[in-house]
Structures are given as C-alpha cells and as structure tokens.
Amino acid sequence: MTADTATSTDTPADPLISALTAQARAAAHGTPAPCRCATTPLAVRPDATVIRHAGTVAKAHAPDTDPAALALRVTTATRLPDVLLPPLTPAPAPPRDPHGRLVTLWPYGAPVDRDDPDAAPWEAVATLLARLHRTPVPAGLPPMRGPAKAARALDRLHAALRATPHGPARPAARPVLAAWAALPAWAGAGAPMPGPAALCHGDLHLGQLVRHPAPGGPWRLIDVDDLGAGVPAWDLARPAAWYACGLLPPAEWTRFLTAYRRAGGPAVPADGDPWPALDVPARALTVQTAALAITKALAAGRPLDEVEQALADACARMPSAPAHPPRREPGIPG
C-alpha cells in the first residue's frame, strides 16, 4: 500500500521484517506456513516499516503511535473506500508486532511511476482530495498531523545543527529557521488550526497514491497515519510549495488546482487567487522540506543539491515577501 522506496537495510534476520512477513503471509494465504512468494520491503524508516508479500502489505507503525487514534484513522479508511485504500483488517484493534508496534494489513496497490513525470495523476489526486475534504469529519477523529510533523522536522534540524558544528549545509539553515519563526503558531501545532475543520490526509505527496487493484484500478490515497481534522489547504500545500519553488511546472500545478476546484474542493475559493488560503501551509511545507534536506545533508557532510537549494532559497525570500492577507471570513468558501 505504499510507494516509498525500498531501502537496503533489511536482512532476512530482521525480527520486525520476519514478524511482518508472518502476518502478511497469513493474510495472503490463510496460513503463516512458509511459502515460495517473495517478500519485498517497501519502506524501512524509523517511523514505519512496510513490507509486501504477494498481494498483501503489512505496515508496522511508529513506536509512539496512539492505538485509539490509529484505530479511528483506519476505520475512516474502511468507510471511505472511494477515496482511501481500505484496509484488509477493518481494525479497531490492530495486532502488535513482537516489539509492541501496531501493525495494519492492506491490499497491494501499484504506485506512481517515479521515472515518468508525464504520467503523474494530477487530476486524480486533486479529485480524491476534494472528495476527502468534502466528507464530514468523523466524530472523535484527532487533528490532522501536518503541523506537528513540520514542528518535528524543525526539531530534527536543531538536533542536527547541535550534533554537526561544521558542514557545508550549515549556512542554509539560518534562513530556514528565520522563515519558520515568522509562521503563525498553528503551522507548528502550537495553537489550534483556524477555520472550520475538514477531513484532511495530512501528508500528501505522490508516494501516497496507488492504483488498486494493481495495475490498472482506480487511484486511491494511502497512509492514514496523519489523517485528521484540520485546514484542508495543508493537503494542497506540497504541490503549491513545489510550484512556488520552481520544482513543479506551471502547467502541472494548473492541472492539479483546476481539477481540485472542478471537484468542488473547499480548501481554496472556486476562482481567483488561491494564495491567500495556500500561503501559510505552503510556506510551512517549504520550510519543513528544507529542514529535512539540511538535516540529511549535515549527516552526510555534503552541501545541498540544487533541488534542496531551491527550497532553502525560497525560505530566504520569505521574510521580505508580504504575507497574503488572511481571509476575513472564517467560513470556508465553496
């Protein structure tokens, strides 16, 4: 269910991978008995380990995941199968792996081709987001975690700067920290999000889309870990930031924005300048992405590459750029 890149850190002896494989195998074949199907790690990161076995994907969630919140998020996916990939186990009680991490099981879906920008499904992702944002927020669902993750990225950058007193990427950090300091508190989860809350994905990027059933089924959104109530413009803010930083061509940004508006998405006004609604979230995601890039570059002792530098350059321009005036009415247009 994920499109994250496989990393090479897994070994057959990794107990977490073995435990996930056993669960996925049981779900795929009805028995945990050994079989000849390959197990492929799809993502091995501190905050998630994801493997695929035959047509089943097993995900071990981050160690600090709140079980009740995850259950509500997974249940939301079960109830919105036209937008979110539904889980195999309609968990309210996901099983725990031997390390105490919560595990969920999903059908495999075919990801977006990273090597083919022309094939990126901009209209499909925009339409799915509009549908998600128009769905009433399920009772009890926690806040969307986008702002909390932005704050965590800045925490990581501070830690990396403390740990790495020298390094070619250090000078890029100052404008990123300054741009972060100028953002309103809600952008870093320091205050409640403004406006009426919509149901949000919380971590949208092109790795969060799969076709199910693979290879030609309809596109669905995956990864409900950050799903919740909040400012829907946050879900548009990564493409908006990529466009603003010169990483996404205008024609592709226009396709995405136009499709979102056609589908009645509430995050931006139906016409006119969308930037009053997008400005703060797009600044926040530019800062977040730049912070993570500098953190990685510091750890590797390398300078920023040109794509990463484009994000840091945008942060440097932020203080002198006037903020788009906030909308006068707190109501969401459309």
Added chain:
Amino acid sequence: MQCPKCHAPMHTYNRNGVQIEQCSGCRGIFLDYGELEALTRLEAQWSQPAPPPPPAPQAYPAAAPPAPAWGAPHGGHHGDHGHYGHHRHKSFGHMLFSS
C-alpha cells in the same frame, strides 16, 4: 518486456504522443515501427521556429498562474524554459515522493 541487450525490465514512456520503451538497466531505448519517423517529424516541428531549448518544454498557459512573492522567478529573470526541464526529472523522482 525485457531489454534485448541487458535483459532488465523496460518501461513505457509517452514523449509528445510517441510511446517509447526505455530499459531500466542500461537506459537503452526501443522504438516500434514508425516511431523513429514520428520523433523525426516532431524534431522538425521544433526546429522550424527559432532555436529550440534542448529539453522540449510543456505548453505553458498563456499567463503563468498566480504564485507567492517568495516563490522562485517563473519564466522571468532566470527565465529560460530549460529551468524546468533541468530540475524536473530530479525533483520529480526525489522531492515529490517523500514526506
């Protein structure tokens, strides 16, 4: 399909309406019957108006959509159309797929 040279899987791409297969291993390109002629025609169309930028740009809307004041200059001061072609592939596979 598999690459006839190195046997790695080949992926299909659409370039200006022409389907081409590229090998994920050696990056070799396989053209079906008539596709070379189609590419040659497209190249001729590009070379008729003044000198074309090396990576064929997408057709942009007449006016660029609004962008924030802190954004990168779009088609302005640095305004070579090659800017996107230059960044596009790298940023697409690298930046547009991660948290």
